[in-house]
Amino acid sequence: MAISELKLPSGVQACPHDDAEQLAQALAVRVADALRQAIVSRGQATLVVSGGRSPVPFFEALAQQDVPWAQVLVSLADERWVPINHAGSNEALVRRHLLRGPAAEARFLSLYQVAGNLEQAAELADAAVAELAPIDVLVLGMGDDGHTASLFPHSPNLQQALQPDCVRRVLPMLAPSEPAQRLTLTQPVLASARLPLLAIQGQAKLNILSAALQPGEASELPIRAFLNSPLEIHWCS
Numbered sequence: 001m002a003i004s005e006l007k008l009p010s011g012v013q014a015c016p017h018d019d020a021e022q023l024a025q026a027l028a029v030r031v032a033d034a035l036r037q038a039i040v041s042r043g044q045a046t047l048v049v050s051g052g053r054s055p056v057p058f059f060e061a062l063a064q065q066d067v068p069w070a071q072v073l074v075s076l077a078d079e080r081w082v083p084i085n086h087a088g089s090n091e092a093l094v095r096r097h098l099l100r101g102p103a104a105e106a107r108f109l110s111l112y113q114v115a116g117n118l119e120q121a122a123e124l125a126d127a128a129v130a131e132l133a134p135i136d137v138l139v140l141g142m143g144d145d146g147h148t149a150s151l152f153p154h155s156p157n158l159q160q161a162l163q164p165d166c167v168r169r170v171l172p173m174l175a176p177s178e179p180a181q182r183l184t185l186t187q188p189v190l191a192s193a194r195l196p197l198l199a200i201q202g203q204a205k206l207n208i209l210s211a212a213l214q215p216g217e218a219s220e221l222p223i224r225a226f227l228n229s230p231l232e233i234h235w236c237s
C-alpha cells in the first residue's frame with residue numbers, strides 16, 4: 001500500500017517521498033520556508049519538533065537551511081523526564097543534530113524540569129511553555145502503537161490531554177517503553193499549529209495510519225486526534 005491509496009479527510013495532504021533521505025530533505029525545505037514566512041509576517045517563528053530516532057536526518061538537513069535562526073523559538077512536542085545528559089533526552093537530540101552551526105542561534109524552550117516527581121515537573125513545564133502557542137510549524141512523529149508526542153494509547157491523563165478545552169499545556173504521561181516517565185504537550189497546544197506536519201516511515205506505520213482513519217476512539221490510536229485539516233503527512237516506504 002502507498003499513502004496515495006489512503007482516503008484522507010479534506011485538508012489532509014499526502015506527501016510521498018522515495019526514501020528517508022529525500023523525505024528528510026523535502027521536510028527540511030518545507031519547514032525552513034514556513035519559518036521564513038512566519039518571520040516575515042510576525043517577526044518570529046515557533047518550531048515544535050518530536051524526538052525519537054527517525055527525525056535525526058531531518059534535523060541535520062534543517063540545520064543546513066538558510067533561516068534567520070535568531071528569530072526562531074524551538075521546543076518539543078514531548079520529552080522524556082530525564083536530564084539532558086541521559087541517552088533518552090529529546091532536548092539533547094535536538095541540540096546535537098539541529099541546533100548547531102547557524103541554527104545554534106535559535107532559542108530553545110525546554111520541557112524538562114528538575115522536580116521532586118513527574119507531576120511537579122509537568123506543572124513547572126506547563127508554566128515554562130506559556131509563550132509557545134500558537135505554534136508556527138509542528139513536526140509530529142508516530143509510534144507503531146499510534147502514539148504521537150507522548151500521547152500513548154490508554155495512558156493515564158490521555159483523555160484529559162486530548163480534550164480540545166484542556167486547560168493544561170503540559171501533562172505527565174507514562175509510556176510503555178523506557179524511559180516511561182514523559183512530559184507531553186496537550187492537544188490544544190499541538191492543535192494551535194499553523195502548519196502541522198506528520199512525518200512517518202515504513203509500511204507498518206502506514207497500516208496504523210490507515211487504521212486510524214477508520215472510525216474509532218482516539219484512546220486506542222491517539223494520532224486520530226490530529227488527522228484533520230490542515231495536515232501534511234510526509235511518508236516514505
Ligand SMILES: O=C(O)[C@H](O)[C@@H](O)[C@H](O)[C@H](O)COP(=O)(O)O
Nearest residue numbers: 050051052053054141142143149
Ligand atoms: O519522544 C519520542 O519518542 C517522540 O516524540 C515520539 O512521539 C516519536 O515521534 C515516535 O515515538 C516515533 O518515533 P520514531 O520516529 O523514531 O519512530
